[in-house]
Amino acid sequence: MSEHVISSKLYVGIWATLMVLTAATAGVAFLDLGPFNTVVALVIATCKALLVVLFFMHVKYTSERMTKVVIAAAIFFLLLLLGLSLADYTTRLVA
């Protein structure tokens, strides 16, 4: 498989989407959504990160499966670290 060349137009489109999402996350922060402020901020950040990984880092077009395995493993272990630690700390009963 040869290397995939992405069009400049698509790159600029991704850039524009990332800029709009940045403005959106800063704007939404001033609204009172209760506990959902954090959820919305993290969902927007994850969308932005996905766009960067898939297009700017070419993961959408890679034919190399090992790369995808490494990325999936890294995310899995990060979620394991965060998930299990928070499961402990958020359920402790403080006397």
Place this chain on the structure above:
Amino acid sequence: MSDSDSMAGGSLVAEHEHGPELRHHFATVEQQREASTLGMWLFLATEIMFFGGLFCTYLIYRYWYYDEFAAGSRSINIWMGAINTGVLICSSLTVALSVRAAQTGKRKTLIVLLILTLLFGVAFLGIKGVEWYQKFEEHHVPGLNFSAADLIRDYPQLHIDPHHVQLYFSLYFAMTGLHALHMVIGIGVFLFLLYESWKGRYTPAYHTPIEIGGLYWHFVDIVWIYLFPLLYLIDRKPL
């Protein structure tokens, strides 16, 4: 090295008939490129765990001391943070386009895009420096005449223990500091790539350093994409 060894090496190179960019232990340029990219992703996986420890610490203390983290977050400049996010996204675009310029063999475009990337990177660090200076003036640097008196005065609705505010600012400086260190290293990497591009080292057949340098730059951008909401946008709604 004996004569027979060097002769064997010479005949191997002649047999394969490849350019100087292909190391002889790879079969094709394509295989060499994929191996380098995979190696970079493995390094980035270790970087994810490196920053992951800090993110985990942040989440636990934010859960425990929400009011102090909210007050600390309100005191840092949201606009500088937002502008810096924009600056980094622009730099990621110029990096992505520079990989494209290398793939299509446009040397001048490549050089211009690398210079733009470096300028965005320096602008990011400049804005970050101004922000840190403001924290210094406000006595918000932990362990250095630290005072949360202004926050206690400004946010009477929040329950504020100055020790826990220090914890927020310790994490703020550790996380933005480690990120800034990665930016400084990234600028060093891109200065090297600029020098090599200037000398015409990168061609459509061989430009792996641009590709994997770009992967590093995009990774540092992604870390900031999470740092911005977590540090700057904890609690901005009207009290």
